[in-house]
Structure formats: structure tokens, C-alpha cells
Amino acid sequence: MIHLSNVHKSFGSAAVLQGVTLDIEQGQSLVLIGASGSGKSVLLKCILGLETPDSGTITVDGKPANPPQFLDRFGMLFQGAALFDSLPVWENVAFRALQTGQERPMAKKRAIEKLDRVGLSAKVADQFPSDLSGGMRKRAGLARAIFSDPDIIFFDEPTTGLDPIRANTINTLIRGVVDEIGATTLTITHDLTSVDAIADKVAMLKDGKIIWQGVPDELRASSNPDVDAFVTGRAAP
Amino acid sequence: MTRFFALIGAASFSALAFLGRLSFFAFDSLRHIVTPPFYGRAFGTALIQIGFLSLPVVGLTALFTGGALALQIYAGGARFSAEAAVPQIVAIGMVRELGPVLVGLMVAARVTSSIAAEIATMKVTEQIDALITLSTNPMKYLTAPRVLAATLVTPFLVAVGDTIGIMGGYIIGTERLGFASAAYLQNTVDFLEAKDIASSLVKGAVFGFIAALMGCFFGMNSDRGAMGVGRATKSAVVAASVLILAANFVLTEAFFSA
Numbered sequence: 001m002i003h004l005s006n007v008h009k010s011f012g013s014a015a016v017l018q019g020v021t022l023d024i025e026q027g028q029s030l031v032l033i034g035a036s037g038s039g040k041s042v043l044l045k046c047i048l049g050l051e052t053p054d055s056g057t058i059t060v061d062g063k064p065a066n067p068p069q070f071l072d073r074f075g076m077l078f079q080g081a082a083l084f085d086s087l088p089v090w091e092n093v094a095f096r097a098l099q100t101g102q103e104r105p106m107a108k109k110r111a112i113e114k115l116d117r118v119g120l121s122a123k124v125a126d127q128f129p130s131d132l133s134g135g136m137r138k139r140a141g142l143a144r145a146i147f148s149d150p151d152i153i154f155f156d157e158p159t160t161g162l163d164p165i166r167a168n169t170i171n172t173l174i175r176g177v178v179d180e181i182g183a184t185t186l187t188i189t190h191d192l193t194s195v196d197a198i199a200d201k202v203a204m205l206k207d208g209k210i211i212w213q214g215v216p217d218e219l220r221a222s223s224n225p226d227v228d229a230f231v232t233g234r235a236a237p
Numbered sequence: 238m239t240r241f242f243a244l245i246g247a248a249s250f251s252a253l254a255f256l257g258r259l260s261f262f263a264f265d266s267l268r269h270i271v272t273p274p275f276y277g278r279a280f281g282t283a284l285i286q287i288g289f290l291s292l293p294v295v296g297l298t299a300l301f302t303g304g305a306l307a308l309q310i311y312a313g314g315a316r317f318s319a320e321a322a323v324p325q326i327v328a329i330g331m332v333r334e335l336g337p338v339l340v341g342l343m344v345a346a347r348v349t350s351s352i353a354a355e356i357a358t359m360k361v362t363e364q365i366d367a368l369i370t371l372s373t374n375p376m377k378y379l380t381a382p383r384v385l386a387a388t389l390v391t392p393f394l395v396a397v398g399d400t401i402g403i404m405g406g407y408i409i410g411t412e413r414l415g416f417a418s419a420a421y422l423q424n425t426v427d428f429l430e431a432k433d434i435a436s437s438l439v440k441g442a443v444f445g446f447i448a449a450l451m452g453c454f455f456g457m458n459s460d461r462g463a464m465g466v467g468r469a470t471k472s473a474v475v476a477a478s479v480l481i482l483a484a485n486f487v488l489t490e491a492f493f494s495a
Contacts (some may be wrong), residue, residue: 045366048366078367099373127451
């Protein structure tokens with residue numbers, strides 16, 4: 001379980017997170033929605049240890065989230081996949097295993113299995129990220145995120161920049177692998193299709209605060225004007 | 238008037254803060270070089286990219302500079318009947334000064350820019366964040382291998398540059414200026430001292446360290462966006478070039494002051 005309590009984060013005079021409190025239950029898929037600039041990515045970076053909160057606590061299974069120890073339990077799919085340009089796809093996917101001394105043939109075999117799991121052929125393994133399309137890079141990034149069967153996976157805008165068909169494929173893959181692994185997940189997205197496909201629970205962030213939480217079915221029926229504005233695409237009154 | 242002094246004060250504090258960050262970065266790089274884990278493949282790749290692939294530009298630069306130096310010394314020496322000193326001055330000029338400085342500046346142009354642009358792009362595209370989430374320290378994986386490789390391989394580049402530069406002078410001396418081949422080489426060998434060669438190699442190591450460190454520092458601290466990458470690359474090359482020239486003065490003073 002991931003627990004955030006009263007998390008604050010500012011950059012200079014800009015208060016990005018203003019007391020975020022949020023729980024993600026074990027095995028739950030929580031989707032965090034919100035307008036651009038609402039603090040979603042900063043919140044994710046605080047959980048991952050890429051940013052340090054000014055105040056508040058973040059715990060994983062009751063223990064303070066101390067990245068060096070917890071990162072081995074995490075998987076992360078970045079918005080642009082963030083594959084390493086200088087490495088072939090299979091070395092990207094098996095990066096963590098290679099750094100911890102796993103034999104290269106075995107690591108490559110496992111990487112090809114994970115690539116197959118996300119619908120990429122073995123031929124892709126020896127290509128470089130620059131040879132792949134945006135959708136293929138996302139899949140390779142997903143293969144890297146699930147490589148070590150992590151307990152907790154984070155997805156940052158997994159369908160941004162993809163056409164609806166490829167976005168749907170990525171959503172289906174995410175739901176499939178998450179169910180298969182039984183991982184706890186936090187997904188940041190603007191895409192309501194992703195919410196429907198992935199979410200067990202939805203939370204909305206606005207101006208650095210969680211303003212609404214509920215299950216996906218409640219989202220469209222919400223009387224909260226900010227949620228309604230986000231769902232319908234109309235400006236809030 | 239107050240505003241003028243305030244501006245000077247702000248600039249001074251900014252410069253000191255920059256020096257502080259740079260010093261901390263350099264210390265951190267050295268710490269990661271000597272503490273495990275070590276990334277052998279990244280080190281090997283850096284050796285090839287910084288050392289082997291710099292050989293053509295280093296060789297050509299040294300060759301033309303050695304040749305031009307021989308012509309200049311011959312023409313200038315003729316004014317006071319010192320034409321015969323071409324082999325000795327080419328040798329000492331290349332080994333003590335021009336070889337290490339030109340190689341340092343070539344490495345700054347080729348390697349510093351490349352490192353800064355690569356790391357800055359990695360930062361912009363979240364690859365540095367990805368490294369961290371994959372339990373890999375970017376300083377250890379990106380900076381330490383490059384800085385170590387540049388420090389170790391640049392003395393070899395300097396040795397190659399010195400040799401090719403002297404050969405450039407030799408070619409011009411024997412083919413254009415009428416020096417006897419054996420006498421030219423004998424004068425070159427006789428005149429050089431071990432201290433000349435040692436200073437050249439030490440300068441190479443220091444310049445290599447500076448070149449790689451500047452590329453890594455400005456790459457890691459680049460702003461977001463294409464402009465950030467461009468600014469980081471430009472700043473890295475300028476800083477590396479200036480520091481190499483400043484370090485050259487300090488090392489020359491240390492080795493050869495009377």
C-alpha cells in the first residue's frame with residue numbers, strides 16, 4: 001500500500017503540491033487525472049524520489065519510501081518511454097538485470113520474453129530505440145517496466161501522442177500485465193479512455209490538491225464542477 | 238551607484254556559487270570513480286569514443302601545426318641566423334606546449350560537446366530519471382566512466398599528437414627547408430628531456446579530466462528543451478577551453494618556472 005499524507009512541494013514561489021493525501025491499496029490500479037500543470041508529474045516524482053517533498057510523508061507498506069531500497073520494487077513507464085538511445089532495445093528492457101550482474105544471454109532471453117508479452121517480436125530486440133515508432137517505444141518501455149515483475153508500477157501519460165487504436169492497445173496491455181502480475185499501479189493521464197480501461201479508482205488533482213476520488217463509474221456522474229469540466233471538456237463555471 | 242555595486246556583488250556570488258557546484262561535482266565524480274560498482278562496458282565505450290575516434294582530428298591538427306611551426310621558426314630564425322634551431326624548437330614547442338594544448342582543445346571541441354549534448358538530451362528526454370528509477374546512479378554510470386576514460390586516454394592522444402607534430406616539422410624541414418633527415422631527427426632526440434615529455438603527458442591527463450568533467454557537468458545541469466541542450470553544449474566547450482588554457486599556464490609554471 002502506498003500512503004501519501006499532506007505532501008507539499010514548491011519550486012521557488014510556485015506551490016505545486018499543497019497538501020496531497022492519497023492512498024493506493026495493495027493491487028489497486030489508481031488513475032490520477034488533472035489538467036496540465038496541476039502537479040501530477042511532480043507528485044509522481046516525489047513518490048519515486050526524483051523530487052523531495054518539502055513536507056508530508058510518503059510510505060510504502062507502512063515504511064517511509066526510501067528510494068534506494070524501494071526502487072527495486074518499482075517499475076516505471078515514462079511519457080516518452082525514456083529508452084536509452086545508446087543501447088539496443090533488449091539491453092534497455094533488461095537494463096536492471098544487466099547492472100546487477102545477470103549473464104547477458106539469460107538477460108536477453110528474458111528481455112525477448114517480455115517484449116513478446118507486450119506484442120513486440122524478437123527482431124525488435126537488437127534494434128535501437130531510434131528505429132522504433134512511438135507506439136513501439138511505449139511497448140518497449142512497458143516491457144522494461146514489468147521486466148522484474150515489480151510490486152508497484154507507475155505509468156506517466158502512457159497513451160499521450162498515440163493514435164486511438166495504439167492507445168487502446170497500450171491500455172489493454174497495461175491492464176493485462178497488471179492483472180497478470182497483481183501489481184499496485186499509479187497512472188497519470190488526461191485520457192478518459194485510459195481511465196475506463198485501467199482504473200479501479202480515480203483521483204483528480206487540481207491546484208496541488210486532491211479534489212475528488214471515486215470509482216470510474218462515479219466519475220461521469222460527479223457533481224463536482226471541476227470533475228465535470230474535465231470530463232466534458234467545458235470550462236468550469 | 239548602489240545598483241552598480243549590487244550588480245557586481247550578485248555576479249560575484251553567482252560566480253562563487255558556480256565554482257562551489259563545480260568543485261562538488263568534480264569531487265563527486267572522483268568519489269564515484271574509486272567506489273564500486275564499476276561500469277566496465279561504459280568505460281570501454283568511452284575509451285573508444287574519446288581516445289580512438291579522436292585520433293584522426295588530433296593527427297591532422299598536429300601534422301599541420303608541426304609543419305607550420307617549422308616554417309615559422311625557419312623564417313623568423315633567419316632574422317638572427319638561427320635557422321638551424323628548427324628541429325629543437327619544433328620539438329620543444331610541440332612537446333611542451335602546442336601538443337598538449339592543441340590536443341586538449343581538440344578533445345574539448347569533439348568530446349566535451351558530444352558528452353554535454355548527449356547527457357543534456359538524456360536529461361530532457363527523462364533518460365536520467367529512468368536511470369535513477371532503475372536503481373542506477375547517473376554520476377556513476379554516465380560521469381565516472383567518461384571522466385576516467387578521458388583522463389587516462391588523453392595523455393596517449395598527446396603522445397600521438399607530439400609525435401605527429403614533430404613529424405610534420407620533420408617533413409617540412411627535410412622536404413622544403415633542406416635539413417638532412419638524420420641530423421634533424423638526431424637534434425630532435427638530443428634536445429628533448431624526460432621532463433618535457435612528463436609535462437606533456439601530465440598536461441594531457443589534466444586536460445582530459447577537465448574536458449570530460451565540463452561536458453558531464455553542463456550536461457547534467459542543462460535546462461529543459463532544445464535551447465537548454467544547445468546552451469549546455471556551448472557553455473561546456475567554452476568552459477573547458479578556458480580552463481584548459483588556464484591549467485596549461487599553471488602547469489607550465491609548475492614544471493618550468495625558474
